[in-house]
Amino acid sequence: MGAKHEGDGAVELDGRLRIASRGHLPPKTFQSILECMATTTAPAMESADLAGGISKRALRLLRAQVEDWHDVCRRLSDWEDQHLLDHPGPERLAEHVRLLDELERVGTWLSLATGTSDFPDRPTAELVGMTLQDLKDARALWHGNMTRGRREEILRAVFNEP
Numbered sequence: 001m002g003a004k005h006e007g008d009g010a011v012e013l014d015g016r017l018r019i020a021s022r023g024h025l026p027p028k029t030f031q032s033i034l035e036c037m038a039t040t041t042a043p044a045m046e047s048a049d050l051a052g053g054i055s056k057r058a059l060r061l062l063r064a065q066v067e068d069w070h071d072v073c074r075r076l077s078d079w080e081d082q083h084l085l086d087h088p089g090p091e092r093l094a095e096h097v098r099l100l101d102e103l104e105r106v107g108t109w110l111s112l113a114t115g116t117s118d119f120p121d122r123p124t125a126e127l128v129g130m131t132l133q134d135l136k137d138a139r140a141l142w143h144g145n146m147t148r149g150r151r152e153e154i155l156r157a158v159f160n161e162p
Contacts, residue, residue, distance in 0.1 A: 062113060063124050069106055073131050076103065076138065084142060085155070093142065100139050107132045 076099060083092045111132060114125035141151060 059121060062110075063121060066110055066114070066124050066128055069103070069110060070127055070131050073103055073107075073135060076100075076135075080138070080142070088142065096142055097139075100135055100143075104132065104135050104139075107135060 079099070080096070084096060107128060110128045113119070114121070114128050119125055140146065141154060146154075
């Protein structure tokens with residue numbers, strides 16, 4: 001991969017990437033730029049601190065992803081109310097199946113990450129499990145072998161309608 005140097009101190013790489021040197025990056029080669037980027041200016045950390053830091057960050061990010069997924073799953077109930085409650089036509093039911101498939105797929109990924117015995121955040125793992133069960137219940141309610149009368153009975157009980 002060849003680097004072409006410009007008069008303004010910029011480095012052009014394969015005609016696609018242009019990096020302007022401001023005096024602190026060596027304008028010699030792409031390799032020297034990478035070496036400069038890889039040089040850490042932070043003080044060296046103990047290996048336990050480094051590993052603990054990445055574990056905490058990963059857990060924080062995973063928890064945020066679970067919460068985002070859970071929020072989307074909660075909004076599915078609003079979508080069901082708007083599109084299925086009064087007139088569950090075949091097109092809307094097919095769309096609902098696609099939504100459930102996608103949400104369950106992501107939930108399965110999250111379950112794999114949170115379902116191990118050494119996962120340190122039990123409330124997050126339980127939220128994943130409960131939300132997956134809610135999705136399975138929604139699938140059974142709208143797409144299972146339930147009679148229309150039974151479905152209406154459950155909906156009345158859930159929404160406290162007489």
